[in-house]
Amino acid sequence: MSTTDETNATDDAAGATRVRAVGIDATDRRGGWIPDIDARMAALEASVRELLAPALESLATVDRITLVPDAHYPFHPSSGMVTDPAVIGSLVSHLERETDADVAVAGASDDRIAFGRTAAYLGYASLLERFDAELVDLTDEPRTEDVSTVDGRPIALSIPDRLAESAVVVVPSLRPTEDGPVAGAMRTLAGLITQDNPERTPVAAMRAVDPELAVLDATTAYDGDPVAADALFAGAAPAVDAVATSLLGRSLEADAALETARGPEAPPVTVEGNVDFDGLRARIGDGDLPPADEAHPAVSTAYRLYAAVAGDAVPPQLEGSR
Numbered sequence: 001m002s003t004t005d006e007t008n009a010t011d012d013a014a015g016a017t018r019v020r021a022v023g024i025d026a027t028d029r030r031g032g033w034i035p036d037i038d039a040r041m042a043a044l045e046a047s048v049r050e051l052l053a054p055a056l057e058s059l060a061t062v063d064r065i066t067l068v069p070d071a072h073y074p075f076h077p078s079s080g081m082v083t084d085p086a087v088i089g090s091l092v093s094h095l096e097r098e099t100d101a102d103v104a105v106a107g108a109s110d111d112r113i114a115f116g117r118t119a120a121y122l123g124y125a126s127l128l129e130r131f132d133a134e135l136v137d138l139t140d141e142p143r144t145e146d147v148s149t150v151d152g153r154p155i156a157l158s159i160p161d162r163l164a165e166s167a168v169v170v171v172p173s174l175r176p177t178e179d180g181p182v183a184g185a186m187r188t189l190a191g192l193i194t195q196d197n198p199e200r201t202p203v204a205a206m207r208a209v210d211p212e213l214a215v216l217d218a219t220t221a222y223d224g225d226p227v228a229a230d231a232l233f234a235g236a237a238p239a240v241d242a243v244a245t246s247l248l249g250r251s252l253e254a255d256a257a258l259e260t261a262r263g264p265e266a267p268p269v270t271v272e273g274n275v276d277f278d279g280l281r282a283r284i285g286d287g288d289l290p291p292a293d294e295a296h297p298a299v300s301t302a303y304r305l306y307a308a309v310a311g312d313a314v315p316p317q318l319e320g321s322r
Contacts, residue, residue, distance in 0.1 A: 017266065019235035019243050020054065021273030022047040024219055026230045033078040033220075037123060040086035041093070044219075044232075048090040051234045055213050056098055059167055062212075065101045066136070066166035067091060070173040070188050070217070073113065074121035080222035080229075081289075083173050085123040087217045087232070091171065092133045103133040106162060108192045115139065136162060138192050148204035151260060155204040157193050168211040170237060174221040174229065174244055178289055181255040182248055184241035185214035199256040206237050206261060214240040218280075223248060224287015231275045238262055239269045249286030 025043050034040050052059075059065060069083035077084040088105060095103050105124060107115040115137040119125045128135050138160040146157045170185040177183050186202035193205045216233040220226050233243055238261040245252050252258060271277050 017236075017239055017269050019233050019239050019269055019271045020051060021231060021233050021271050021275040021277065022051045023273075023275045024230040024232065026228065029228060029230070032228070033226075037086050037089065037127065040084065040219075041090050044086055044090040045093075047232055048087075048094050051215065051232050052091070052094055052098075055234070059095065059101065059169075059212060060099045062099070062101050062167040064162075064166040065095055065099065065103050065212075066162055066168050067103070067105045067133075068163075068168060068170040068188060068192065068211075069105065069107065069124070070171065070175075070183055071107045071115070071118050071122060071124065072110075072183075072191060074118045077122065078220060078226060080173060080220035080226045081175050082122060083171050083217045084219050085127050087171060087215075087219060088124060089127045089130075091169065091215065092128070092131050096131055096133065101167070103131070104136045104162070104166070105133055106136040106138050106160075106192070108160075109137055109139040110191075138162060146208065148208060150200040150203045150207075153200065155200050157201075157204055157208055159193055159208050163189075163192065163209045168209050169213045169215060170211045171215045171217055172240075172244070174216060174218040174247060174284075176222070176248055176250070176287075176289060181250060181258070182241060182244040184244050184258075185211065185216070185237035186241055186257060186261060189237075200260065202257040203260045211237050216240050216244055218244075218247065221247070221284050222287075222289075223285040225285075227284050229280060229284060231280060233271070233275075235269075242269050243271060247281050247284050249281075249284070 024047050067088060069088050071082055075081035092103055105128060109115045119135055125135055142161045143158045144161060146159055148155045148157055170188050172183050172185050172188045175183050186206045189209055190202040190205040213234055214237040218229040218231040221229040233240055241258055242252060245255060
């Protein structure tokens with residue numbers, strides 16, 4: 001069954017305005033978390049294949065593909081605060097099978113934690129050992145300094161050469177930021193490029209990198225608490241961010257970066273696929289992020305249970321806590 005839903009969201013007039021949506025088989029999940037990453041990847045296989053089909057024609061012609069997940073901090077994937085490594089693994093597996101490109105998964109260290117440590121806690125590092133894909137810390141990669149103009153104002157950018165020279169697939173999670181708007185594809189990219197203005201840098205970053213595709217990981221969403229959303233969305237970055245904004249109950253007009261990226265006279269975004277968009281939007285609330293100075297109880301509980309079962313390491317935000 002295929003459904004179409006037109007949101008009030010729009011993206012820039014030159015970009016695609018169709019977002020493809022696929023539901024995930026949640027038969028074994030039943031609203032809970034599945035610790036076994038192989039089981040999660042198996043449940044994602046058919047959906048990822050369907051989701052990527054329209055993009056494979058262009059991706060099959062490139063030499064390098066770089067996936068950029070939302071790996072800003074090692075929250076456990078069951079929280080919905082980061083991109084599930086099972087989603088990344090499924091994308092890597094399919095891209096390696098269907099293209100001849102070299103595939104990498106990239107992130108960047110910040111002043112809180114090294115990307116390698118985050119990737120290890122999230123399970124990206126061990127997962128990629130199964131594939132030919134490379135894990136890359138863009139902090140150590142060559143960069144090109146540039147100046148972009150957004151709304152007539154210059155924005156200083158430091159663009160990793162790998163992103164400029166790759167077909168980029170950005171894979172945000174469905175969560176809000178500390179400032180209120182959704183994290184989204186544009187802000188996930190902006191986190192890897194020198195920040196200058198929080199309202200304009202996401203737009204400048206998107207235009208500089210020009211991602212081939214944005215894939216929204218809505219398998220588990222975060223709206224103040226984790227929500228089993230069991231869906232994936234793919235399309236142009238502004239369109240996908242508009243869909244994420246709608247799902248989290250945010251105001252499109254209040255997101256200055258999204259409004260700038262969409263442009264003043266863009267057509268509506270159309271969501272197509274087997275996802276009950278209105279039903280999903282009704283189930284997902286519009287809550288805030290966990291407290292900045294301590295781990296949210298839902299995150300702590302989920303991670304400690306997972307660590308007890310799987311023998312996983314305890315992430316830094318839980319170290320020393322009881």
